[in-house]
Structure formats: C-alpha cells, structure tokens
Amino acid sequence: xxxxxxxxxxxxxxxxxxxxxxxxxxxxxxxxxxxxxxxxxxxxxxxxxxxxxxxxxxxxxxxxxxxxxxxxxxxxxxxxxxxxxxxxxxxxxxxxxxxxxxxxxxxxxxxxxxxxxxxxxxxxxxxxxxxxxxxxxxxxxxxxxxxxxxxxxxxxxxxxxxxxxxxxxxxxxxxxxxxxxxxxxxxxxxxxxxxxxxxxxxxxxxxxxxxxxxxxxxxxxxxxxxxxxxxxxxxxxxxxxxxxxxxxxxxxxxxxxxxxxxxxxxxxxxxxxxxxxxxxxxxx
Amino acid sequence: xxxxxxxxxxxxxxxxxxxxxxxxxxxxxxxxxxxxxxxxxxxxxxxxxxxxxxxxxxxxxxxxxxxxxxxxxxxxxxxxxxxxxxxxxxxxxxxxxxxxxxxxxxxxxxxxxxxxxxxxxxxxxxxxxxxxxxxxxxxxxxxxxxxxxxxxxxxxxxxxxxxxxxxxxxxxxxxxxxxxxxxxxxxxxxxxxxxxxxxxxxxxxxxxxxxxxxxxxxxxxxxxxxxxxxxxxxxxxxxxxxxxxxxxxxxxxxxxxxxxxxxxxxxxxxxxxxxxxxxxxxxxxxxxxxxxxxxxxxxxxxxxxxxxxxxxxxxxxxxxxxxxxxxxxxxxx
Numbered sequence: 001x002x003x004x005x006x007x008x009x010x011x012x013x014x015x016x017x018x019x020x021x022x023x024x025x026x027x028x029x030x031x032x033x034x035x036x037x038x039x040x041x042x043x044x045x046x047x048x049x050x051x052x053x054x055x056x057x058x059x060x061x062x063x064x065x066x067x068x069x070x071x072x073x074x075x076x077x078x079x080x081x082x083x084x085x086x087x088x089x090x091x092x093x094x095x096x097x098x099x100x101x102x103x104x105x106x107x108x109x110x111x112x113x114x115x116x117x118x119x120x121x122x123x124x125x126x127x128x129x130x131x132x133x134x135x136x137x138x139x140x141x142x143x144x145x146x147x148x149x150x151x152x153x154x155x156x157x158x159x160x161x162x163x164x165x166x167x168x169x170x171x172x173x174x175x176x177x178x179x180x181x182x183x184x185x186x187x188x189x190x191x192x193x194x195x196x197x198x199x200x201x202x203x204x205x206x207x208x209x210x211x212x213x214x215x216x217x218x219x220x221x222x223x224x225x226x227x228x229x230x231x232x233x234x235x236x237x238x239x240x241x242x243x244x245x246x247x248x249x250x251x252x253x254x255x256x257x258x259x260x261x262x263x264x265x266x267x268x269x270x271x272x273x274x275x276x277x278x279x280x281x282x283x284x
Numbered sequence: 285x286x287x288x289x290x291x292x293x294x295x296x297x298x299x300x301x302x303x304x305x306x307x308x309x310x311x312x313x314x315x316x317x318x319x320x321x322x323x324x325x326x327x328x329x330x331x332x333x334x335x336x337x338x339x340x341x342x343x344x345x346x347x348x349x350x351x352x353x354x355x356x357x358x359x360x361x362x363x364x365x366x367x368x369x370x371x372x373x374x375x376x377x378x379x380x381x382x383x384x385x386x387x388x389x390x391x392x393x394x395x396x397x398x399x400x401x402x403x404x405x406x407x408x409x410x411x412x413x414x415x416x417x418x419x420x421x422x423x424x425x426x427x428x429x430x431x432x433x434x435x436x437x438x439x440x441x442x443x444x445x446x447x448x449x450x451x452x453x454x455x456x457x458x459x460x461x462x463x464x465x466x467x468x469x470x471x472x473x474x475x476x477x478x479x480x481x482x483x484x485x486x487x488x489x490x491x492x493x494x495x496x497x498x499x500x501x502x503x504x505x506x507x508x509x510x511x512x513x514x515x516x517x518x519x520x521x522x523x524x525x526x527x528x529x530x531x532x533x534x535x536x537x538x539x540x541x542x543x544x545x546x547x548x549x550x551x552x553x554x555x556x557x558x559x560x561x562x563x564x565x566x567x568x569x570x571x572x573x574x575x576x577x578x579x580x581x582x583x584x585x586x587x588x589x590x591x592x593x594x595x596x597x598x599x600x601x602x603x604x605x606x607x608x609x610x611x612x613x614x615x616x617x
Contacts, residue, residue, distance in 0.1 A: 252447065
C-alpha cells in the first residue's frame with residue numbers, strides 16, 4: 001500500500017525527462033531572474049568598448065556593436081522563451097477546442113475543420129511570414145509574429161487531438177457517462193480531458209520549439225524584428241558583422257550552443273514525459 | 285472503386301488547399317498595418333532627395349497600384365489576383381525590370397527542386413535504414429548509440445545546422461566553399477562536378493536535419509513490429525534476419541513513415557528556405573529573400589504562390605502513389 005502511494009505521488013522520472021527538465025529549468029530560471037541584476041539595455045549599441053575578450057566583467061566578451069554578449073544572450077533566451085510559451089498557450093487552446101469538438105460533433109463541422117487542418121499543415125509558414133515581413137518592412141512587431149505563428153501552428157496538434165477523440169468517443173466509459181445523463185461538455189471535461197491532457201503537455205512543449213525555431217529562423221535571415229534580442233537576432237547581427245572573420249567566434253558560437261542546449265532540453269522533456277505517461281497508462 | 289474514391293478525395297483536397305493557401309496570401313498582407321506602395325514611395329523619395337513633385341508621386345502611386353493589381357475594390361482585386369495565379373502571370377519583376385517574374389522563378393526552380401528531392405530522399409532512406417537496424421537489434425549497445433545520434437540531431441533547427449556545417453567544413457577544414465558559385469555556360473563534366481562540390485554543404489545540412497526524426501520514429505516502429513506474430517511466424521519458418529528485417533518489418537513499418545514524410549513537406553520547405561538564404565544558394569528561397577529585401581512584390585508573390593503550389597503538388601503525388609505501398613487502400617480491405 002505504502003509503495004503504491006509513493007509511486008503515485010512521486011512518479012519515477014526517466015533519465016530523458018530528468019535531463020530535459022534540468023536543462024529547461026536552469027535556462028528558464030536564469031533568463032527570467034538574471035535580468036533583474038542589470039540596469040543596462042543589452043540591445044543598446046556602444047555601451048562598452050568594442051570586441052573585448054572574455055573577462056570577469058564581460059563573461060563572453062563584447063561584440064563589434066559594443067554590446068555585452070553574455071547579457072544579450074540572457075535577454076535573447078528570455079524573449080524567445082516568452083514568445084514560445086505565449087504562442088504555445090494560444091495554439092494549445094485552439095488546437096484542443098477544435099480537435100475535441102471536431103471529433104465529437106462530427107458531420108459537416110468536422111469535415112470543414114479537417115480541410116482547414118490539412119491546409120495549414122501543408123502550407124509552409126516561413127514564406128507567409130516572409131511576405132508579411134516585407135509588407136510591414138521592419139515594423140514586424142513581436143505580437144504580429146506571435147499571432148501568425150498561432151494561426152499556422154494549431155493544425156498539427158489539433159490533428160492529433162481529433163484522432164484521439166475519435167477513438168475515445170466509442171469507448172465504453174464515455175457511453176456510460178452519456179447514458180447517465182452527462183452533457184457533452186461534462187463528458188469532455190471529466191471523461192476525455194484526463195486522456196488528452198498528457199498529449200497536450202507534449203504538444204505544448206513541441207509548439208514552444210516550433211515557435212522559437214520559426215521566429216529565430218525568420219530573424220536569422222533578417223526578416224523578424226531584429227532590434228529585439230532573440231536567439232535568432234543575435235545570430236543575425238553576428239552574421240552581419242562576419243563575427244568569425246573579425247575574430248569574434250564567441251559571438252556566434254555562444255548562441256549556437258545555447259540554442260542547441262535549449263532545444264535538446266525541451267525535446268528531452270517532451271519525449272521523456274511522453275514515455276512516462278505511456279508507462280502510466282500501461283502502453284509501454 | 286474504393287481506390288477511385290480515394291484518389292478523387294485527394295484531388296478535391298488538393299484544389300481546396302491551393303484555393304485556401306492563395307486566399308490567405310491575398311488577404312493576410314491586406315490586414316496588416318502599413319501599405320507597400322507608401323513604403324516603396326518613401327524609399328524612392330529617400331533616394332531622390334525631395335526632388336519628386338507631388339504630381340510625379342501621385343503618378344508613381346497610380347502606376348504602382350496598377351502594376352501590383354491594387355486597383356478597384358477588394359473583390360475585383362481578388363478575382364484579378366486569382367486570374368493571374370491561374371495563368372501563372374505575376375507581371376514584371378521590379379528589380380530585374382522588365383524580366384517577367386515567371387522566367388526568374390523558372391530559372392530558380394530546378395536548383396531548389398534538385399536540392400530538395402535529392403536530400404529528402406537521402407535523409408528518408410538513410411534515416412529509416414539506421415532506425416530499422418537500431419530497432420531490429422534494439423538489445424545491442426550500438427542501437428542505443430544510434431538512437432542518441434537521432435536524439436541529438438532531431439531538435440536542432442535548420443539554420444543552426446547550416447551554421448555549424450559552415451563553421452566546420454568551410455571555415456575550419458576549408459574543404460568546401462563558403463557560399464556556392466555556379467559558372468554559367470553549357471553542361472559539361474567539369475561543370476557538374478563543380479555543381480556537386482558547391483551544393484555539397486547545403487545538401488549536407490538538409491540531410492542531417494531530415495534524418496534525426498526518421499531514425500527515432502523508425503526505431504520505435506521497428507521495435508514494436510518485430511514482436512508481431514507474423515514476424516515470429518517468419519522466424520519459425522526459418523527466414524534469415526536480413527529477410528525478416530527488410531521484407532517483413534520494414535514493409536509494414538514504412539507506411540507511417542511515408543505518411544510522416546507527406547505531412548512534413550511544408551516543414552522541409554521552411555528548412556530549405558533557411559538553408560538557401562544562409563548559403564546564398566540560387567533557389568526559390570533565396571529569390572524570395574532577395575525580393576523581400578528589395579520590395580519586389582511581384583517576385584515575392586510569385587515565389588510564395590509557387591512554393592504553395594509545389595508543396596501541395598508533391599503532397600498530392602505522394603498521396604496518389606501511396607496505394608502502391610499500402611494494398612489496403614489499393615484493394616479496399
């Protein structure tokens with residue numbers, strides 16, 4: 001009895017989840033807390049002498065624009081994470097409500113949702129963002145990028161949730177609830193949601209990856225708002241000033257390493273959590 | 285009959301995707317704040333000082349509105365736009381005036397198509413091959429090592445892979461050029477060698493990026509499939525490991541992988557655009573980026589429509605040949 005209780009409240013973390021959570025927690029906590037300890041705007045140019053080597057005062061040195069690379073990176077991680085989380089919240093809400101309702105209501109409504117889903121999965125988002133970036137020339141606000149990412153990001157998760165609800169609606173316990181007089185909303189909230197929510201968490205993390213990745217890709221090719229520090233804009237500036245050729249390899253290597261570590265951490269968290277919940281359900 | 289219904293369904297879906305995609309690219313920029321013509325005129329004014337008179341500005345505004353199909357109400361603009369898309373006529377390019385946009389796009393298309401077809405096929409074959417071996421022999425230590433390679437590669441974005449490939453192969457080892465240069469002139473042996481040499485790094489980036497997911501997914505599928513009763517039966521029948529792995533496990537496990545490939549085409553195209561821009565590779569992605577930078581809206585619209593058309597068409601083609609791999613659809617089981 002005792003051991004069973006313990007197992008329920010303290011799920012045994014698998015190694016993927018443990019490593020992933022550690023990485024993500026350190027990066028998220030660091031980038032959210034550290035900005036309170038500086039009063040300097042990391043994006044302001046000419047704050048420090050240019051091209052200083054790493055020193056205790058400038059952990060990663062300064063770049064050709066006179067910015068401190070370490071502090072710029074801290075703000076970049078924070079902004080990218082905030083963008084990722086807000087896009088992912090929007091995507092999760094839309095994907096879950098459309099996916100569940102399509103699976104349960106069925107009929108013409110479902111067919112329409114499926115057509116839009118397949119369209120948004122097929123159309124590549126980057127060209128659309130490039131067109132918008134060109135139309136609003138440099139005024140691409142962060143909010144607009146986030147909105148477009150939500151518009152193009154929901155379909156994948158909605159597709160998975162719909163197929164889950166399709167199989168769930170035929171299950172015995174759902175019929176049971178229906179015959180007991182539960183309404184559609186009550187069934188979705190009490191019977192379906194507990195099954196879908198593990199996937200929602202995995203989808204949530206994967207969408208953070210998608211959002212950070214797409215914004216950064218747009219920034220690297222110079223079409224997002226490159227004034228705001230993000231994991232993409234720092235690389236854009238480093239490429240623009242030929243960081244490697246002017247002997248500033250840290251300017252470009254530091255964001256590359258940070259991006260790889262962050263993405264690996266997020267991916268390990270999502271796939272580790274997926275394994276964990278599969279184990280709990282007794283699938284694996 | 286079932287096959288026919290399947291194909292018809294896919295085709296209708298194809299038309300719907302094209303229609304919705306084209307409509308979105310028409311309306312989204314019009315919902316945005318800012319007006320491309322004013323932007324362009326302020327650019328011209330900045331270059332010309334204040335020497336442009338008010339009438340000249342108005343004339344420029346009218347001719348630009350005509351050129352970009354921005355005359356009349358929204359509905360007229362929309363029908364004109366659809367008409368232009370159907371005729372594949374996007375007017376002249378602004379930067380390469382009076383070269384028609386369609387010619388520029390047709391020049392760029394073979395570069396992107398060649399690069400993407402090669403790398404997607406390679407990434408799929410190598411990734412699934414490694415995943416199959418890792419999954420079939422999942423008790424061995426080497427299988428775990430192969431899976432770690434997949435885990436390390438899969439979440440890394442295209443642009444990061446491109447930069448790392450540049451750093452390692454063009455900067456430190458200096459084996460390949462930083463950005464490709466393609467000499468004009470007729471096809472010859474030395475020219476094709478040069479094309480391969482110059483395209484190697486962008487291709488390597490795309491293969492590396494496409495391969496991680498295939499390794500991970502195929503490994504999981506192979507582990508599950510090799511315990512199926514029909515594979516056990518084949519083992520008792522005395523087939524070799526190799527036959528069981530390729531003829532029994534792979535043939536079933538590849539179906540979800542083909543579906544995954546079809547669904548990720550849009551994503552692969554995003555990656556190709558990033559890679560082309562970072563390497564200055566002369567394909568559609570690079571054309572799109574240059575057009576966006578120069579405010580060449582005709583070229584920009586042409587390239588995005590071509591992109592949507594290409595992705596939707598490849599999706600349709602793969603959907604249509606899918607029954608060749610899956611007899612359940614072909615024979616209606």
